[in-house]
Amino acid sequence: MTDPLAAVTSDPHRRHNALTDEWVLVSAGRTSRPWQGSREAAAGDARPRYDPACYLCPGNGRADGSVNPAYDGTFVFTNDFAALRPDSASGRVTDGLLVAEGEPGTCRVICYSPRHDLTMGALDQADVVRVIDVWADQTTELGSTFRWVQVFENRGEAMGASNPHPHGQIWAGTALPVEAAREDATQRRHHAATGHRLLLDYAVQEATGPRVVVENKDWLIVVPFWAVWPFETLVIARAPVGRLPELRAAQRASLAAALGELLGRCDRLFDSPFPYSMGWHQAPFGDGGQEHWQLHAHLYPPLLRSASIRKFMVGYELLAERQRDISPEEAARRLRDAGAGMAPAVDS
Ligand SMILES: [Zn+2]
Numbered sequence: 001m002t003d004p005l006a007a008v009t010s011d012p013h014r015r016h017n018a019l020t021d022e023w024v025l026v027s028a029g030r031t032s033r034p035w036q037g038s039r040e041a042a043a044g045d046a047r048p049r050y051d052p053a054c055y056l057c058p059g060n061g062r063a064d065g066s067v068n069p070a071y072d073g074t075f076v077f078t079n080d081f082a083a084l085r086p087d088s089a090s091g092r093v094t095d096g097l098l099v100a101e102g103e104p105g106t107c108r109v110i111c112y113s114p115r116h117d118l119t120m121g122a123l124d125q126a127d128v129v130r131v132i133d134v135w136a137d138q139t140t141e142l143g144s145t146f147r148w149v150q151v152f153e154n155r156g157e158a159m160g161a162s163n164p165h166p167h168g169q170i171w172a173g174t175a176l177p178v179e180a181a182r183e184d185a186t187q188r189r190h191h192a193a194t195g196h197r198l199l200l201d202y203a204v205q206e207a208t209g210p211r212v213v214v215e216n217k218d219w220l221i222v223v224p225f226w227a228v229w230p231f232e233t234l235v236i237a238r239a240p241v242g243r244l245p246e247l248r249a250a251q252r253a254s255l256a257a258a259l260g261e262l263l264g265r266c267d268r269l270f271d272s273p274f275p276y277s278m279g280w281h282q283a284p285f286g287d288g289g290q291e292h293w294q295l296h297a298h299l300y301p302p303l304l305r306s307a308s309i310r311k312f313m314v315g316y317e318l319l320a321e322r323q324r325d326i327s328p329e330e331a332a333r334r335l336r337d338a339g340a341g342m343a344p345a346v347d348s
């Protein structure tokens with residue numbers, strides 16, 4: 001008996017959930033990727049500047065047999081264990097209640113620095129600007145082919161980072177993913193009703209309020225009013241900007257300063273390198289006018305009351321609704337009190 005869905009389900013694809021009307025990305029075969037995250041876990045293990053066993057360090061070999069160049073700034077390559085591939089089947093297939101869509105895309109890795117022992121929070125401001133420039137250039141390039149360009153970083157084993165070398169990722173795909181589609185709809189609705197961008201109005205309302213963590217003239221970082229994770233933060237550009245490539249040089253410099261301050265505060269909060277997932281939400285490509293969409297980044301750290309107490313989304317949160325214990329206002333106060341300054345240079 002032939003499977004009518006097989007035309008797309010043998011490649012990376014999305015499946016529709018008929019019960020919740022959401023989608024799930026299915027990229028089978030990814031679990032064979034190398035895991036170097038546990039190397040980070042050893043207590044008191046100061047990392048070396050160069051690790052001969054790291055597949056991201058300059059000059060080292062990778063799992064697919066290629067060799068990294070002797071790079072001295074940033075280095076971008078296509079993920080050897082990509083969850084999305086450009087040659088995947090496309091289009092939608094249906095079998096009764098079962099709906100699947102092919103999802104052509106690509107996954108790239110960005111090494112922030114040749115130094116194995118650094119983190120984004122410990123990079124010089126000029127080096128962070130160089131990372132922002134790469135995010136922007138990659139967005140322009142991938143946006144010419146794909147609808148959604150997701151720039152993100154997982155830091156720390158707790159967030160599933162498979163290697164402690166400072167690096168981020170970019171996944172670009174054909175569909176508007178679940179989170180992006182939700183935020184697109186709310187921003188579109190607000191813009192249609194008011195003529196304003198939702199997050200610019202939000203930034204004005206939050207400025208000088210109890211949830212502000214870091215601010216400068218171009219950027220506002222708050223623990224959002226509706227935050228779910230204990231120390232979740234939202235980074236908002238204060239002038240109308242849809243995507244990273246639109247940022248002027250001064251906005252990139254002030255972003256590097258704001259991110260450095262935020263990550264420094266996060267590390268100091270529990271005197272420990274703060275695990276997080278951070279990523280940018282920028283206007284989708286190829287959808288016509290994007291005046292409703294405001295560039296912003298989310299930072300989601302899993303820690304609750306200390307470096308060793310993690311928050312899990314289980315029970316009521318998994319089955320009914322997400323829930324938090326400390327208030328967003330208290331979380332913002334603790335991040336402000338944690339003080340700015342340089343983040344620790346090494347995980348230890
Ligand atoms: Zn390395």
Ligand SMILES: [Zn+2]
Nearest residue numbers: 183281296298
């Ligand atoms: Zn968002």
